[in-house]
Every structure is written in C-alpha cells, then in structure tokens.
Amino acid sequence: MSEVPAGLHYTASHEWARPEGEQVVVGITAFAVESLQDLVFIELPKLGDEVRRGERFGEIESVKAVSDLYSPVDGSVVAVNEALANDLDRLSRDPYGEGWLIRIAPRTSLPEALAGLLDAAAYRRLIEQEEHGGG
Amino acid sequence: MSAGVRPGQAGGAGQGPPPELASRTIFEESRPGRMAVSLPEPGVPSPGAEALLPAWARRAVPPALPEVGELQLVRHYTRLSQKNLGIDTTFYPLGSCTMKYNPRLNEQIAALPGLADIHPYQDPDQVQGALELFYELEQLLAQLTGLEAVSLQPAAGAHGELTGLMCIRAWHVSRGEAARRTRVLIPDSAHGTNPASVTLCGMEAVPVRTADNGRVHLADLERKLDERVAAFMITNPSTLGLFESELPAMAERLHAAGALVYLDGANLNAMLGVIRPGDLGVDVMHVNLHKTLSTPHGGGGPGSGPIAVRSFLEPFLPVPRIVRGEDGRLRLETDRPQSIGRVKAFLGHAGMVWRAYAYLRAHSGRDLAGVAKHAVLNANYIRVRLRDHYEVAYPGMCMHEVVLSARRQKRLGASALDIAKGLLDRGFHPPTIYFPLIVPEALMIEPTETETRETLDRFCDAMIELAELAARDPEQLRQAPRTLPVRRLDEVRAARQPVLRWRAEPAPADRPPLAEGDACAAASAGVPATR
Numbered sequence: 104m105s106e107v108p109a110g111l112h113y114t115a116s117h118e119w120a121r122p123e124g125e126q127v128v129v130g131i132t133a134f135a136v137e138s139l140q141d142l143v144f145i146e147l148p149k150l151g152d153e154v155r156r157g158e159r160f161g162e163i164e165s166v167k168a169v170s171d172l173y174s175p176v177d178g179s180v181v182a183v184n185e186a187l188a189n190d191l192d193r194l195s196r197d198p199y200g201e202g203w204l205i206r207i208a209p210r211t212s213l214p215e216a217l218a219g220l221l222d223a224a225a226y227r228r229l230i231e232q233e234e235h236g237g238g
Numbered sequence: 239m240s241a242g243v244r245p246g247q248a249g250g251a252g253q254g255p256p257p258e259l260a261s262r263t264i265f266e267e268s269r270p271g272r273m274a275v276s277l278p279e280p281g282v283p284s285p286g287a288e289a290l291l292p293a294w295a296r297r298a299v300p301p302a303l304p305e306v307g308e309l310q311l312v313r314h315y316t317r318l319s320q321k322n323l324g325i326d327t328t329f330y331p332l333g334s335c336t337m338k339y340n341p342r343l344n345e346q347i348a349a350l351p352g353l354a355d356i357h358p359y360q361d362p363d364q365v366q367g368a369l370e371l372f373y374e375l376e377q378l379l380a381q382l383t384g385l386e387a388v389s390l391q392p393a394a395g396a397h398g399e400l401t402g403l404m405c406i407r408a409w410h411v412s413r414g415e416a417a418r419r420t421r422v423l424i425p426d427s428a429h430g431t432n433p434a435s436v437t438l439c440g441m442e443a444v445p446v447r448t449a450d451n452g453r454v455h456l457a458d459l460e461r462k463l464d465e466r467v468a469a470f471m472i473t474n475p476s477t478l479g480l481f482e483s484e485l486p487a488m489a490e491r492l493h494a495a496g497a498l499v500y501l502d503g504a505n506l507n508a509m510l511g512v513i514r515p516g517d518l519g520v521d522v523m524h525v526n527l528h529k530t531l532s533t534p535h536g537g538g539g540p541g542s543g544p545i546a547v548r549s550f551l552e553p554f555l556p557v558p559r560i561v562r563g564e565d566g567r568l569r570l571e572t573d574r575p576q577s578i579g580r581v582k583a584f585l586g587h588a589g590m591v592w593r594a595y596a597y598l599r600a601h602s603g604r605d606l607a608g609v610a611k612h613a614v615l616n617a618n619y620i621r622v623r624l625r626d627h628y629e630v631a632y633p634g635m636c637m638h639e640v641v642l643s644a645r646r647q648k649r650l651g652a653s654a655l656d657i658a659k660g661l662l663d664r665g666f667h668p669p670t671i672y673f674p675l676i677v678p679e680a681l682m683i684e685p686t687e688t689e690t691r692e693t694l695d696r697f698c699d700a701m702i703e704l705a706e707l708a709a710r711d712p713e714q715l716r717q718a719p720r721t722l723p724v725r726r727l728d729e730v731r732a733a734r735q736p737v738l739r740w741r742a743e744p745a746p747a748d749r750p751p752l753a754e755g756d757a758c759a760a761a762s763a764g765v766p767a768t769r
Contacts, residue, residue, distance in 0.1 A: 138678065140655075143733035166729040167655075167672040169430070233678055234645060 105134035105230060108199055112175065112217050113226035114157075119199065120175040120220060122213055123206075127176050130203045131163070131194070134230045139165035142191040147172075147204060152180045154207060161204070172204065176216040182206035261723070263740050264304045264314050274308035302742075321723050323667045325535075329693050331620075333639045333670035333682025334429065334477055336507050336529030337536075343600060344532060344593035353592050358584040362569055369568040372585055373560050375595045379525055379546055382598075382606075383503075384516025387552035389559075390544045390591055391582040395504055398524025398543030399435035399471075404578045405547060405554040406469050406498050406522060407439060412554075412576060415496065419468035422500075425454050427477045427674045432502060441468060448676055452480045452632035459488060463495050473502040474515070475637035477674045477682070479617065481508075489519025498522065506530045507613050507686070508638035511606030522547045531594035542590035556581045612687035613638040616694060620683055623698040627705040631677040639684035643677055647705060651712030654679040657704050659718040659726070664700040 107113075112120040117135035121128045136142070144164040154160045154174035161172040183205050187194055194202035209216035221229065287296055306314070323330070330337040348354065356365050376388040392398040403422070410416040422436040426445045433443035444462055447455040454472065470492045474482045482488075489499045501515050501523035507530045509515070515523050527542040528535040535541070547555065557577045558570035570585075585591075601609060614637050621630060621640040628642040644654040652660075658668035658681070670682040685694060707715050719725060 140653075141730045143730055164733070166733060168675055170675070234649070 104227070104234075105132065105137055106199070107132065107134070107223045107227045107230070109223045111199070111223060112220035113223070113229075114173060114175045114220060115229060116173045117230075118173060118175050120217060121199075122217065125208070125213060126181060127178070127207045127209055127213070127216065128203050129175060129205050129207060130198055131172065132226070132230075133198050134233075136195055136198045136202075139163065139167060139170065141166045142195055145187050145191060145194070145204075147183050147187070148180050150180055150183060154178060154180060154205075174207070175220055176207055176209050177211065178207040178209040178216065180205050181208045262314075264306065264311075265302075265740065265742065267306050267310055267314060268304040270305060272305045272307055272310075274306065274311060323662075328665065328667050329685075329689060329697055330667040331669045331683045331685050331697065332667060333479075333641070333684040334504060334673065335535065335670065336504075336526070336638075336684060336686060337667075338507070338529070338532055338686040339688040340532055340534050340593075341597065341600065344596045347596040348589050348592040350592075353588075358588070363567070366568055368588070369560055371595050372588075372591055373562065373568055375591050375598070376544075376560070378595070378598050379544055382510070382514070383520075383523055383525065383546040384514025385520070385523065385546035386549040387555060388544055388546045389555045389586075390542070391556045391580070391586040392524065392543040392545060393582050393587055394528075394539075394541035395502075395524055395526045395543040396431040396435055397581065398526075398545045399431055399500070399502065400438055401543075401556060401578070401581050402500055402522040402524060402545045402547070403435055403439040403441070403469065403471075404581075405545070405551050406500065407441070408554040408576065408578050409498070409551055410468055416468075418466055419497070421462075421466045422468055423459065423462055423470045425472060425476065427452075427676055428471065428473055429477060429502060429504060432471050432473075436471070448478075452476070452478045453482055453484065454488065456484060456488070460491070463491060463497070465496065467492075467495060467497045469498045469500050471500040471502060473505060474518070475505045475508045475639075477505075478632055478641050478677070479505075479636040479639040479682075479684075480632060480634075481637055485518045485520075493519070504529060505638060508610055510610040511608075512610045516546075516548070522551060527590045527594040532597045533590045533593040540587050540590065542587045542594070544586070554578055558585070560585070609687050610638070613685075616685040616687060616689060617683070619691070619694055620685055620698060623695075624701055627702050628681065631680065638686075639682060641674065641677055642681040642683065644679040644681055644708075647708035647712075648679050650708050652704075652708035652715040654681050656712070656715040656718065657681065657701075657708065660704045660707065660715050661700060662719040663721045664703075666697055666700060 110121075113132065114120075117132045117138075119130050119132050142163065142165050145161065146163075147161045148154065152160070155177050156175060157173055159171045160174045160180075163170050163172060184203050187202070187204070196202065325337050325339060353368055353371075356368055362369060372390055376390060379388045380386055389401065392401045407416060410419045421442050421444050423444050423446050424432045424436070425448060427448050436443040446462060447458040449455040453476070459470070470488065472482060472485065472488070474485055476482055492499050498521040499519055501520040503515070503523045503525045506515075506525055510530060522545060524543045524545045525531070527533045527544065528539055533539075533542060545555075553574060553576040555574075555577060557572045557574050557580055559574065560568055561571045563569055598606070617636050617638050617640045621636055624640075624642060628647070629645055631641040631643050644652070644657055647653070647657060654671045658671050661668045669684070670680075672680055673682055674680060685697075704715065
C-alpha cells in the first residue's frame with residue numbers, strides 16, 4: 104500500500120493539497136508516482152496563472168503515458184517547483200516533500216477552498232479499490 | 239533470429255554475426271570505392287553536372303552515401319529484418335492497432351505496371367483506370383460506412399480525425415456558429431490522438447467519464463452538452479473493446495443540441511459488413527485502411543485514413559474531388575469554395591487505395607461480415623481462456639479486443655510491462671499495455687480474424703504460464719526478455735536524451751573518413767548544400 108500521510112487533502116485524480124499559512128501546496132501522491140513508473144517530463148504552469156479545481160494545470164509524462172494534472176483548489180499560482188524540470192527523481196523519491204509541484208493562493212478562504220476534498224482515510228479507500236479492482 | 243546475437247544464451251557462437259557486427263549501421267559497413275553496380279561508360283556525350291545545373295543547385299560536398307557491395311547490403315538489411323517482430327513472423331495482438339495479415343494478393347494488384355508505374359503528375363485522361371479505383375473505393379467506403387461522400391486524401395487515422403474535425407468546424411462556420419462552438423466532447427477511454435486532433439484544430443477537448451459498465455457515462459455527457467459543443471468524438475467499439483449500444487440515442491441528443499458526431503473508426507474491424515456507422519447516427523468518421531482493410535501497418539505503411547461524411551458535409555471535403563463528367567470520364571475538380579482545401583499531396587496514398595480496393599473486392603458480400611465475426615469470436619475466445627488467470631477489465635462479451643488487467647500480478651511483483659517482456663521470450667509480440675489509461679495495468683489484446691485456433695491457444699498457454707510465473711518467481715519475469723538481441727532498454731534515457739541521428743565516429747587510421755560532415759547528410763541527397 105502506498106504512503107498516504109494523514110493531515111493532507113486529496114483528489115480522486117491523485118493530487119494532494121497541504122495548507123501552509125493561507126496558501127496551499129500541491130503535489131501528486133505516492134500512488135500516482137508508483138502507477139506512472141519512470142517519469143520523463145513535467146509541464147507546470149507559470150507564476151500568476153489562474154487555476155480552477157478539477158481543471159488541468161499541467162501534465163506529467165512517464166514511459167507509460169502522458170497524464171494531466173488537475174488542481175485541487177481555485178486560485179492563482181504563487182510558486183512553482185522549478186527544480187523538477189531537471190530532476191524528476193525528486194518527485195519519484197519524495198512526492199510529499201521536495202517533489203511538490205506548485206503553491207496556490209486560494210481565491211476563497213482556506214476552509215472553503217479545501218471543502219469537499221478527500222481526507223487520508225477516504226483516499227486510502229479509493230486507491231485500495233483501484234489496486235484491487237472490482238470495477 | 240540469429241542465435242549468436244542473443245545475450246545470455248549459451249551455445250550461440252558461430253551461428254550468426256557477433257553482436258558488434260549485428261548492430262552496425264550501414265555507414266559503418268562502408269569502404270571507399272566499394273559498390274554494388276558497375277555502370278558502363280555512357281554511349282552518349284555526358285557534359286557533367288557543372289554544365290547541366292546552376293551553381294546553387296549543385297552540392298558543395300558529395301552526399302555521404304554508404305559504399306557497400308550488393309551481398310553486404312542484402313545481409314545488412316536481412317539481419318535488421320530478422321531482429322524485428324512482424325506480422326509475417328509472429329502473432330501480433332497489439333490492441334487497437336488491428337495488426338491483421340496483409341494479403342499477398344493486395345501486393346500483386348499494387349505491383350501491376352498500370353498502377354505501379356504511373357506518375358501523379360500525369361494528365362487525368364491518361365490514368366482513367368487508376369482514377370476509377372479511387373472513385374470506386376470511395377463508393378465502397380460509402381456503402382460500408384452508411385455515409386454519402388468520401389475523401390481518400392488523409393494519410394493516416396489521426397490525419398483523418400483532423401480532416402473530419404476541420405470539415406465539422408467549416409460547417410459550423412457556414413452556419414455562423416463557429417465562434418461559440420469550440421468544444422469537442424471525448425470519452426476518457428479515447429485514443430490520445432482524439433484530443434490532440436481537437437487541439438490542433440483550434441478547439442478544446444472536454445473529457446466525458448466512463449460509467450461502471452465501461453460505456454460512456456450518459457449523465458456526464460448530458461451535463462457537458464451545451465451550445466458550446468461542436469462535436470462528440472466517440473470510438474465504437476470503444477478502446478475497452480465494448481460496443482457503445484447507446485450511440486443512436488447519444489447521437490440524437492447531440493444533433494438536437496446542434497452538434498455533430500465524429501466516429502473514430504479505428505475499431506471498424508469489429509463491425510465490418512455487419513453494422514453501418516451511418517445507421518447509428520454518425521456524421522463523420524475515418525477508416526484506417528492500414529487496420530481494417532489490411533494494408534500494411536507500422537513501419538511497413540504508409541497508413542491511409544480516408545474520411546466518410548454525410549452529404550451536407552460534402553462541400554467541405556478536401557479538394558480535388560474526383561467527379562465523373564457527362565462523358566463518363568473522371569476528372570479532378572478543385573473549384574469548391576467551401577472546401578477546407580487540400581490536406582495531402584496529390585490524391586493521398588495511392589498504393590494503399592489499390593490494396594484496400596483489392597481486399598474489399600476479394601471479401602465482397604457475406605465474406606466481409608465473416609471478417610468482423612471472426613475478429614470478435616477470436617477476442618472472446620482469448621477472454622474466456624484467460625479470465626481465471628487475469629482480471630477482465632469489464633464484465634461481459636467483448637468485441638474485437640479484450641482488455642485485461644495485470645493488477646493481481648502487479649501485487650505479486652510483476653507488472654503488465656514484465657508480462658509483455660515475458661511474451662517476447664515466448665515468441666509473441668506483446669499486446670498494447672497501459673492503455674486505455676482508465677484501466678490500471680492494462681493488457682489490451684486484439685487477435686484479429688486471421689489467426690488460427692492453434693495460435694490463439696499457444697498465446698493463451700504462454701499468458702497462463704506467465705501468470706503462474708508472476709505468482710511463483712516474479713523476479714525472473716522482471717529479467718525478461720532474455721532471448722532477444724537486446725534486453726530491457728533504458729526508456730527514461732530514450733525519452734529524456736534521445737539520440738535521433740547516427741554520426742560517424744572519428745575514423746581510425748586504417749579507415750579513411752566516409753566524407754566530410756554528417757553521414758546522415760545522405761538523407762538529404764539532392765538538396766543544395768549551399769545556395
């Protein structure tokens with residue numbers, strides 16, 4: 104079972120969101136990284152870009168496939184992890200730490216921005232279902 | 239396969255070229271002055287290039303063509319071909335690609351001098367027979383699809399998608415609706431080419447979810463259907479190998495909302511001669527001649543992706559159109575003000591037209607439906623033989639391909655990739671893996687109609703053996719392939735730092751250089767080096 108840290112918020116499309124002050128740090132989960140296998144390319148937004156919950160903010164390519172990245176919250180991009188462009192191993196190694204993708208200033212208050220996202224237990228159930236099937 | 243080039247296999251010495259020779263490029267085989275043909279002295283005065291061509295049209299440096307003898311040349315390319323797994327040597331169940339046998343009759347027809355030796359710049363009056371084949375193939379494809387007009391220009395399936403979308407867009411432009419109709423709805427199981435074609439056409443791809451039964455999620459489609467939608471792009475049977483039985487109802491909803499229905503015809507093999515997509519409400523579709531109609535696929539192409547449309551879209555089809563005049567002769571018509579223009583040089587890939595025509599004529603009537611029925615039967619045979627060993631992605635009958643999931647094996651330590659590599663060692667081309675994206679550890683198997691039951695059984699036996707190996711010794715599977723000229727390739731490096739052209743190494747003292755500059759300049763022979 105992939106690591107699913109408590110205290111983070113999750114999307115069904117395998118992004119995580121971590122509140123820091125009034126902002127939200129966004130990345131993809133260990134399950135996503137393991138499913139993608141070897142990563143080869145990432146495209147992230149520019150500073151100041153507007154992102155919306157459930158809409159695409161970038162893409163990630165592995166030897167298997169190209170996948171869209173979906174924003175967990177509405178807001179604007181205030182920081183981008185530029186280091187990933189040359190070193191995607193950071194993301195494979197540490198998806199919840201130095202493999203973070205972007206930092207977002209939410210358009211609304213923090214509780215409002217994060218409402219409706221999955222907690223760790225709910226996300227764990229989701230990936231269990233994906234791993235063990237039934238669908 | 240020459241045994242000597244198989245790493246990890248004992249006893250191969252003397253049975254083939256040593257590995258370093260087997261992997262040499264033709265440029266490395268080259269020696270100055272060696273040649274395959276000795277041309278006689280010309281019997282007429284030869285003034286030389288300087289007298290015949292202006293300075294800008296002459297190369298400054300001769301092209302760095304490899305210099306080899308005929309036998310060397312034959313051996314080099316024969317060796318390369320032996321490293322390849324192809325439909326002529328191997329069962330090739332590459333899902334979604336319809337790697338069916340390319341009948342030799344097609345090749346005989348395409349090689350007829352009246353077809354092989356004509357030139358696209360010839361006057362239409364001199365090539366009426368060839369044009370007749372274009373014209374008749376258009377009619378045959380119209381019959382097959384249940385649509386009214388056909389263009390044979392697009393060079394491949396994705397090119398057909400783009401051409402079809404451009405026609406749809408032109409239709410919306412003609413109705414003054416193009417500005418607001420910028421969205422194309424696409425199921426999340428679709429081929430990646432669908433959203434790519436939409437984007438290239440300047441529109442926005444909007445994904446529609448897949449329901450639990452593997453079909454388009456009707457409520458999600460309804461939710462996304464508004465006046466911004468230009469078209470719905472659907473694949474039927476879907477990439478999950480499932481028949482979209484609700485397509486007529488969906489098409490009705492789309493039409494009521496002022497949008498059109500595009501069918502990705504990649505999976506037409508499952509419906510050939512049984513169902514006409516036009517009867518399901520489709521307005522535009524492409525037909526992959528290199529899949530469904532047995533023309534060569536992959537490296538052996540080129541592909542060909544004709545589109546078929548309803549009559550109200552005909553004015554937008556690419557020019558020139560082949561039309562029959564009152565005198566019964568065929569001519570090329572270019573004066574079509576609403577046309578999207580030309581999408582390909584001349585009339586498309588003519589050689590594929592001859593082959594597809596031969597195939598359709600050879601399989602006329604009932605026979606053609608037999609193609610679809612056997613393709614579906616073969617896929618279901620594999621599904622039933624493997625369903626206790628692998629998870630089947632969606633329950634029930636499949637169409638021409640079956641999508642399995644190696645989730646169970648993944649938990650034991652061997653992924654879909656490892657199983658694919660294991661199949662290589664057992665003499666099979668692997669199925670498509672990790673597609674469709676919505677199925678984890680997907681193995682997408684499309685046997686086609688041209689395989690015997692014995693071949694299907696050998697393949698299923700190998701798949702079952704691999705499932706057992708995944709349970710018993712997954713590490714062994716992670717080491718596959720062991721019997722091929724190369725083992726696991728560094729896919730990450732190939733993607734991040736691709737080496738796209740070969741360059742001559744500094745020549746050793748006993749080997750004079752081939753020529754100045756890049757050996758790959760040979761590829762641009764005839765292009766002026768300076769101007």
